[in-house]
Amino acid sequence: MATDTLEHHDVDHHHADGPPSWDGGEAPMKASYGKLMMWYFLLSDAFTFAGFLIAYGTLRVMMPTWPVPDFVFQLFPFAGHTSLPLMFVTLMTFILLFSSWTMVRAVQEGQRENQSGVAVWMFLTILGGAAFLGCQAWEWTTLIAKENMTVTTNPFGTHIESGVYIDNNGNETQDVFEAGEPYLIHVIGQGHGDDHGDDGHADEGHAASTEYTPHHDEPGDYTDALIDEKGYIHKKYKVTEGEDAGIIKSQAFGPKAFGGLFFFITGFHGFHVLSGVIFLIIIFINVMSGLYVKRKNGYEMVEKMGLYWHFVDLVWVFVFLLFYLL
Secondary structure, rough: OOOHHHHHHHHHHHHHHHOOOOOOOOOOOHOOOOHHHHHHHHHHHOOOOOHHHHHHHHHHHHOOOOOOOOHEEEEEEEEEEEEOOOOHHHHHHHHHHHHHHHHHHHHHHHOOHHHHHHHHHHHHHHHHHHHHHHHOOOOOHOOOHOOOOOOOOOEEEOOOOOOOEEEOOOOOOEEEEEEOOOEEEEOOHHHOOOOOOOOOOOOOOOOOHHHHOOOOOOOHHHHOOOOOOOOOEOEEEEEOOOOOOEEEOOOOOOHHHHHHHHHHHHHHHHHHHHHHHHHHHHHHHHHOOOOOOOOOOOHHHHHHHHHHHHHHHHHHHHHHHHHHHO
């Protein structure tokens, strides 16, 4: 009888405190162990990206000059410079966000145990991820090969003072610029992207007043110009306003931090996309083989991969905001 009384007392106390507590035998919040581990990983990865982006924002605020995204990211494949900047990176963003939607559809079809539907939408997601990586490869190649930007060298910048360019004889030209306008320092004998002919002149309508375009390929033609050991031409100018008015100076490189952070952060994100595409291909093969049909768990592996893929897309939104819009 004492035992019966004790058991009755325990039951009453258990219900008096509210719903039954988790006893270790059931998944908390109806989330499996695999989903919880994926959330833990994504949370830690979010802190990593946040640290990188905060560092970028801090350095940008501290620097007196910084490249203007509308000027740096103007090129578009087969079209050269466009009158609408950021068109190519906008296309990249659309591709990645569209792949996120196809991933949602794959998860939905998995919850319905529809093998063919999961396969179709996962295949489209793989294509979207591969297309994004191809776009990023083209962007990197263009910046490195045509604009000569590296991890340690940044030819882009903005003027911190107003002035007028001078020629090799010390005479002022018609190229007047204002503080805050962008510029691009060239390697000797090279023009800006694909918009220059053999003579090196800029196409009409492009910001020729804020960049140096050599007219010849022979280094001897620039003996009066400031050329460093790598062949970069630092165009000379005369300050027109402020305390230094009348003083002749040379156009300086942009901050090194821009090139290093751009390639590191976008490359780190690109590595996540590449890893995601690889895992998507593996899971796609498993879907086609019918592996997940036997488990009858709503294609949980596809859902876990969907969490990762949405995270990668969300991170790109912040990268797009900081590097390309601000």
